[in-house]
Amino acid sequence: MTEPILQIENLHGWYDESHVLHGVTLEARRGETVALIGRNGAGKTSTLRAAMNLLGRREGSIRVNGRETIGMPRHKVAYTGLGYVPEERGIFASLSVQENLMLLPSIGENGMSVARIYEIFPNLRERRRAAAGTLSGGEQQMLAMARVLRTGPQLLLLDEPTEGLAPVIVKAIGSLLAQLKADGMTMLLVEQNFHFARRLADRFYLIENGRITDHFDREGLEAHADRVADVVGV
Ligand SMILES: Nc1ncnc2c1ncn2[C@@H]1O[C@H](COP(=O)(O)OP(=O)(O)OP(=O)(O)O)[C@@H](O)[C@H]1O
Numbered sequence: 001m002t003e004p005i006l007q008i009e010n011l012h013g014w015y016d017e018s019h020v021l022h023g024v025t026l027e028a029r030r031g032e033t034v035a036l037i038g039r040n041g042a043g044k045t046s047t048l049r050a051a052m053n054l055l056g057r058r059e060g061s062i063r064v065n066g067r068e069t070i071g072m073p074r075h076k077v078a079y080t081g082l083g084y085v086p087e088e089r090g091i092f093a094s095l096s097v098q099e100n101l102m103l104l105p106s107i108g109e110n111g112m113s114v115a116r117i118y119e120i121f122p123n124l125r126e127r128r129r130a131a132a133g134t135l136s137g138g139e140q141q142m143l144a145m146a147r148v149l150r151t152g153p154q155l156l157l158l159d160e161p162t163e164g165l166a167p168v169i170v171k172a173i174g175s176l177l178a179q180l181k182a183d184g185m186t187m188l189l190v191e192q193n194f195h196f197a198r199r200l201a202d203r204f205y206l207i208e209n210g211r212i213t214d215h216f217d218r219e220g221l222e223a224h225a226d227r228v229a230d231v232v233g234v
């Protein structure tokens with residue numbers, strides 16, 4: 001087994017008075033793709049936001065490369081090696097594709113060059129002078145991932161990267177993630193689309209009402225098919 005990059009233990013999280021995470025425990029080891037599966041409102045996004053210290057209040061433990069981040073200020077968490085691609089993508093619509101890519105400095109020696117980004121995402125090269133707001137949903141998702149890869153993350157936190165995209169684009173995103181995985185990237189993939197997640201993930205966590213209610217690896221998939229169906233209705 002490789003070493004853990006992210007270890008979340010007994011994580012509780014709140015939005016103001018609203019207690020939404022009730023003791024989440026999960027980990028991602030170097031090179032793994034881990035899927036966090038759950039229905040609407042289960043706490044998937046909140047778990048990722050908590051890892052980035054973007055929730056109002058958190059308790060428990062979140063270690064990145066063995067280092068506790070629960071008391072760390074938000075701007076420091078961004079430099080621990082976590083790369084967050086939020087559901088809303090966070091790209092700048094009025095800036096060009098290339099400007100979006102140049103906006104964040106590359107952090108550490110692992111940051112991807114723009115040239116390498118364009119190799120992996122040839123359609124972003126083609127559209128590099130276009131305003132990001134004019135890209136298709138799939139291209140915007142790719143730009144959001146590319147921006148984060150520029151910063152050289154050790155672990156990608158991906159929040160529903162296929163949501164609202166046409167099947168052919170979902171397939172393209174799947175190939176990209178498979179390539180990143182083959183290159184050794186560690187990923188925590190939040191999905192409601194279990195069919196997408198099952199092709200990529202090495203391990204699976206089911207989340208319900210802010211708690212992890214099951215976890216299993218690929219070999220355990222079949223034995224847990226009923227549980228998966230309960231949670232995401234496939
Ligand atoms: N900004 C917020 N303020 C208050 N409550 C929130 C906020 N965002 C989410 N919640 C609540 O926290 C709980 C978990 O929401 P979360 O967004 O983490 O779910 P999710 O699993 O990502 O769902 P979805 O699949 O719809 O994206 C839900 O009950 C939700 O209503």
Ligand SMILES: [Mg+2]
Binds near residue numbers: 044045046087159
């Ligand atoms: Mg969500």
